[in-house]
Amino acid sequence: MAHYHQFDALVVGAGGAGLMAALYASKSVKTAVISKLYPTRSHTGAAQGGISAALGNIEQDKWEWHAYDTIKGGDFLCDQDAVDILCKDAIDAVIDLEHMGLPFDRTPDGKISQRRFGGHTNNETKQAVQRACHAADRTGHMILQTLYQNCIKNDVKFFDEFQMIDIIMDGNKCNGIVAVELSTGETHVFHSKATMLATGGFGKMWKITSNAHSLTGDGPAILLRRNLPLEDMEFYQFHPTGVYRMGILLSEAARGEGAVFINGKGERFMEHYMPTLKDLAPRDICSRCIYQEVQSGRGIDGKDFVYLDFRPEHINKWFEADGNPKRIDAHYLETRLPDIIEFARVYLGVDPITDPVPIQPTAHYAMGGIPTNNNAQVLADESGNLVEGLYSAGEAACVSVHGANRLGTNSLVDLVVFGKRGGIAMAEYAKNASFHPINKETVHQYSEDSLNAIRNSKGTERPAAIRKELQVMMDEKVGVYRTGAGLRQALEIITDLQARFKNLKIDDRGMKWNTDVSEAWELGCLLDLAEVTAAAALWREESRGGHYREDFPNRDDKKFLNHSIVWKNGKIEIKMKPVRITRHQPVERKY
Amino acid sequence: MKLHLKIKRFNPEHDKKPWWGEYDLDVEPGDRILDALHEVKWTLDGTLALRRSCAHGVCGSDAMRINGRNRLACKCLIKDEIKNGQIVIEPILGMRVLKDMIVDMDPFFAHYRSIMPFLVNDTPLPANGRERLQSPEDRQRFDDSTKCILCACCTTSCPSFWARGEYIGPAAIVQAHRFIFDSRDQAAQERLEILSDVDGVWRCRTAFNCTESCPRDIKVTKTIGEVKEALRTGVIA
Amino acid sequence: MEGLMTIVKEGWRYKGSGNVMWMAHRISGLGIMFFLILHVFGMSMSFFNPALHEIMLETYKTPLFAVGELGLAACLVFHSINGTRIALLELRPEWWLQQKKATQYSLVATVVIGVPMILIMAMASINHFVK
Amino acid sequence: MTTQPLGRTIRTVKPIPQARNNFERTMWLFMRYSGLALTLLALTHFGYQHIIVGTQNITTAQTVNNWGEAGKSINLGQFAWRAYYMAILGLAMLHGMNGVRQIAWDYIGNNKTAYTVFMGIVVLLSVIVTILGTLALIFGATAK
Ligand SMILES: Cc1cc2nc3c(=O)[nH]c(=O)nc-3n(C[C@H](O)[C@H](O)[C@H](O)COP(=O)(O)OP(=O)(O)OC[C@H]3O[C@@H](n4cnc5c(N)ncnc54)[C@H](O)[C@@H]3O)c2cc1C
């Protein structure tokens, strides 16, 4: 017998997006948040560098510039009306966070401090602009904490360490979800009027990644299984500065504060590729440049990494070369970037103040995900039909404001702006709707069966081995550079892994805290998402933003100025959805 | 490198008492302890249960006793902890063990919630619709306590907390400090009153275990001392 | 009692400097308190019942109490020096950053003051018994 | 633009005696200050009696000599001895009783009956002994 709960609004995921939605929904309707982690453990807490908003606290800035940077950064695949909302609302959202208590760093006159970030420019001078609002290098941590604190203040109901396994669909209407309580293994049916999926990213399908172990894309994978589509899955961002071999992120804020890339010959190589923005070019470009350096044998000692150099005296040297009057010292860096300096010290044994830090690109952010409209309502197909009562926001969703490549800091903006819009939309909807009846006796059957199938499987394949093979293969074949042949191989390997997934070896047959089963179930999600990612990447025969095809190195606006919408119903099906272009026609992307 | 891992195991579904699981692994010296635990879980015994997420010391999931002191498994490297080829892992102390490394965190979060962990400011917002102003010095004042990730390393290393689980614990005091010393907040009085209860801040016996165990290098005992000082003098400076 | 069990079973094994000092402070404080009650009772008898007072004083001179006295000395020296450390440190939170040094100093002081004291007392009672 | 003098903000809260529970704070302070005083008092006492004089040499006669005889007038030196011991007695008893209270609260505070009974015994014993000691110090030692 499953436990039964009823809420007007239900939010799955307690990251920035989920908490923001819960906060706003709970102002008028009965709201609950379900999360497989304690809310403060969500990966939003790992976000470091900042959240952008054209506050103009330090130098002149306009939200229109922010919008253009976002669109250009996204290689013109962004839906421009959504980007306008993002950048205009960003200002209020950041102020709102400050009012909620977020301890931003301050300028000497007491305003929110801002710093540079990749791809953020003054559209007139084309120079980098200080737009990223920050709280040291733990901005995401402060956002997550502040939102959780305000949810406590608002008395939002939390179901911590409950994992969603399935959503309850009736035709085109979502009536809630089924979740398993990890501490007991029992199933709970959550019946709701409006449901939001804010389950975050799925970077764990790659080996070198900045993503948490828990980021396995449960939300999007569940929708795929319920025959709903995902959007732009081929666009995945590889962040240029991951800690060598581990993938732990060293925020772009380092380069915002003046750090640069150095190759094996000691050159600041970004100068050759992007003469204006140099090291502050968008992430997709930097990652590709690093690979090119490595490919041409200019990695450090000819190996597969380069240096990120933020020794103060070197930064000052480059400031001087760039004509920037600013000068910094070690103390300044220690207060502005304390965490990432510590990461280098702890995990690499390298002190960034005295030595350059070895880095390599790391799988970081999903631009694609669950297709939504500008109110975070989930779309059922390429022509804009809605799934009633279902919402999505955050990294799990694709509005699409990030297009083919997200600009640094724009994800946190996305969370708060569209999380809030989703929360308000849910409350509006729930106020006027009534509970759609569900069959309490049977809705949880599918979830229980699928978990029990894993729990009782007596095969020979360890889930961890399958996961590892998937990750290594994805790094190689569905990474920064892709080829048609490689992607076809990737699909074959994934099919093979999916077959092996049916023959699992599971040690733990218990109910309580059975992480053996939950990890295996999550692997199932990753396999499904990897499949649609590779399939969409194979389908898109062009290079754009985070998606680079060696066999199609150019952008092809004629054919592919479109979002991909992918279904996995027995077999993969891909359709196109045109990009909404308002003010900015695509141009060549140069910095 | 060879590693002998000794893990204190407990599965409520069939164990009456905790027992030691012993595992021999081949590891890289620069690996995290978390990697070693995953190696056990993923290749030797899938029943091993632990919480983890970020794997780089920012989410606060994997507090445990490593060689007898509270650490995050993802923030300790094997080469720094290994002694005579061995590392000993136990769950954090003073909380009910649910399974292996997983303890019941509910009382911990209940203490956290009890100190009103949210900004209270009922004055009207700035008329220009912008941020409240705060000087960099005022912001710096509570910087240390904003780093807390609620991992519970401190609270579960505190002898006063072991002695009495009702003691509100260093983590909750650090969180209270974060608001009491925020110049924008107005509920310092209420928080200080909550903290002046029998099981509040005066239960702290200045043992310093908390400071030694904090993975975020927060000066926990100093933070607590500042709260005590505010309570003693009535001045929040 | 659960708290006591936690400490007796596991807490003492914890590798932090603080819990050991904390336990020692507790035990020494309790020890002193126990002796104090006994001692004050004995001394008050100097007024109420001099004979009993005499007996108490003689009892202090027996081997059992001579050993106990050494324990008392250790407790008192440790407790007062460690107590002074705590009391002084706590008056100024900034000083708390010096705690490692403070702990080392107070341990050294305990040994420097306590060991000679105990030796002198031990010598005195051995002399007494030998006589 | 708002112009507001920025710098360090210093705020005050209500006078602390109005706080909900002032007892723990008072005892906390008392423990520190009495502890500091006791370090001086108790260590000198211990050093004098146990080391300089030596336990083996302490006799009732010596007590009578130090404190002065009951019923007789005392000199300044004997008054000082009595005041000195009075201070130790008072401070140490309060300090010790509170210490025991804290420890008892830690371990058996959840069991209200056990806690009350235990503290009742400790307080009763301490108070009786303190009264006995105080009387002795007021009246002086009785010569054999
Ligand atoms: C290291 C790092 C640094 C970053 N830095 C920046 C930055 O500086 N600026 C910026 O803008 N962006 C940054 N990003 C990106 C940004 O932080 C993330 O995209 C964003 O935090 C995602 O938030 P979210 O709310 O969508 O999901 P998350 O915060 O990942 O939360 C997901 C939630 O869903 C829950 N969940 C998942 N599956 C289930 C399930 N099956 N059942 C129940 N609950 C579930 C989880 O428990 C969790 O609470 C960074 C990302 C990383 C990894």
Ligand code: HEM
């Ligand atoms: C000699 C000088 C002394 C000093 C400097 C001193 C100092 C202190 C201090 C500062 C504390 C508080 C510790 C804490 O809160 O953790 C304390 C606790 C205590 N003291 Fe003393 N003290 C002294 C003498 C005594 C005496 C004579 C007794 C016995 C009567 C005593 C018994 C206790 C007890 C039982 C505790 C409680 C310990 C605890 O709560 O863990 N102390 N002492």
Ligand code: SF4
């Ligand atoms: S203060 Fe430090 S040890 Fe304590 S919960 Fe916070 S981060 Fe963890």
Ligand code: F3S
């Ligand atoms: S360990 Fe405990 S006693 Fe105080 S100084 Fe830390 S909270």
Ligand code: FES
């Ligand atoms: S896994 Fe996040 S802190 Fe260790």
